[in-house]
Amino acid sequence: MSQIAEPVQDVTPLEHRIDHAGPPVIEFDKVNKWYGAMHVLRDITLSIAEKERVVVCGPSGSGKSTMIRCINRLETHQEGRIIVDGTELTGDLRSLDTIRREVGMVFQSFNLFPHLTILENLTLAPIWVRKMPKADAEDLAMNYLRRVKIPEQAKKYPGQLSGGQQQRVAIARALCMKPKIMLFDEPTSALDPEMIKEVLDVMIELAQSGMTMVCVTHEMGFARKVADRVVFMDRGEVVESGTPERMFGDPQTDRLKLFLSQILRGH
């Protein structure tokens, strides 16, 4: 028996319908990436439809973080094509700006700006990137702070908040840019166990609102409830993908079986 209750108790999948006929909103086509001589992404081919919710899992060092960081070009790929919302990711700065406006990201280590208040963290990008008037940006920010249930912290600084609160602020900050796609890079890995639930609850609510989401996470309960598709990566390649029921109930490859047994043992 685990000491800490599973953060997501009710894993009944959310009702969800995706229009697979429409054009994919994120498309990886034979993407390869090397760090020096190390081959970290191998022929990744993956297409994600609008409103689809994808959970990426895999052992550490499998390239899952690198893969989602390629979507907003925090990492560059060397071979293949990545197309996000109809724009191909190249060295071109203007297309990069367009994509980064449409793609929000939440990091493992929150990365809030410690010298700005919570409210300033949230309004910064709307004011400077979207050129929104300050008052409107603040209304928007307060709206999202209410959605992540911490409007009373607006005037505080990130260092005064708990980890779970900081991560919820980070989610709200990304949402303030009204992105079409949200990327989550192990959002709960740096949190104390008792704070994981509050962050996952916010993410589940976001999923219910119809956001396209790509999450790197080991929270299998969250994957069961929210994911339309689970993608399993190992050693830089996509090994297996499918619905959560199929992936967790009937894994096809030995690597996934091994991974699942390790994860379950860990819990």
Place this chain on the structure above:
Amino acid sequence: MSETTVAADPRYATAREQPPAGLVGPWAWLRANLFSSWWSTAITLALGYVILRVAFSLIDWGLVHAIWSVPYSDTGFADTSACQNAKGVGACWAVIPDKYRLILFGRYPYEEQWRPAICVLLFIGLYVVSAMRRFWRKELVLIWIGTLALIGLLMWGGVLGMAYVPQDSWGGLPITLILATFGLAFAFPLAVLVALGRRSTSMPAVKLLCVLYVELIRGVPLISLLFMASVMFPLFMPAGVNVDKLLRAQIAFILFAGAYLAEVVRGGLQALPKGQAEAADALGLAYWQKTGLIILPQALRLVIPPLVNTFIGFFKDTSLVLIIGLFDLLTMGKVALSDPPWQSFTTEVYIFLAVIYTMFCYAMSRYSRGLERDLNRARQR
């Protein structure tokens, strides 16, 4: 899951609320820090004796037996014989009222010296205004430009009925403040750009240039740079072009200070977690927005102590212009001492100079401490 709560014993809690007697208060402090053991007590007493002896003899020399004024002959010469007799026993502060205008304002025409005096006040006002966070707005740049222009106008004159005073006649405190203020005001932005350039990954040529600049300038002594500026630089200029000596020294200073400050700023940039830049990128901030709003505000407050350290160092390094024939504050002290009647009163004059330098440097260091505390308050939990 079982819940085990250990109920705290209320008596225990109240009993421990007060620290044991003798743990707080001045006596406890003395006992803990000065008289904690026989050995420590012995050192305290020995050092206390030495400090008191030095303090008493300083007061004796500087106040009790000091001579504050000397008689003047009809021709205006000071009769310093009383001072000469008291040498070694009492200080001769009479040299200061006699020479302070020469030391502070150099060979600036005597009856026009109200102009450099106002300039010094303007400089100090500028520092005070810049130090207040209330004024950290875009208008501050205009205040700086306006004040510096006004200072130039007052120093040079030639308009509004003020006589023209060539730069060769400037001297004393205004020279020191001009070199330090213009020097750091230009060196600091230069340093930020060089530090950013040195970390650039997308522009290798710029990076190389910045590395070369820092390494070359840092590799030579400031004195040789000043010599180059004053002696070699005119050789490379076309005939007839004469760049003012102060300006040449000023440029040498800016380049030198820039290289040092750039490394300090780079230290701050390096100390910042990579995630900050990534978060700014992910939000779609452009390079200069990211740098100006996220990176620099954090990087610079990390390096306030070494930054102020460098500032203080350069404020005092301005005295090196002595060797290229500019008359800054320290040089004017030496000039004042070359007057025959006062020749032997170096200690008094240097103490006077030290007090002036210390006031400026101590103000900088106090201010930086306060600023650090203010800016970091938000980061504390």
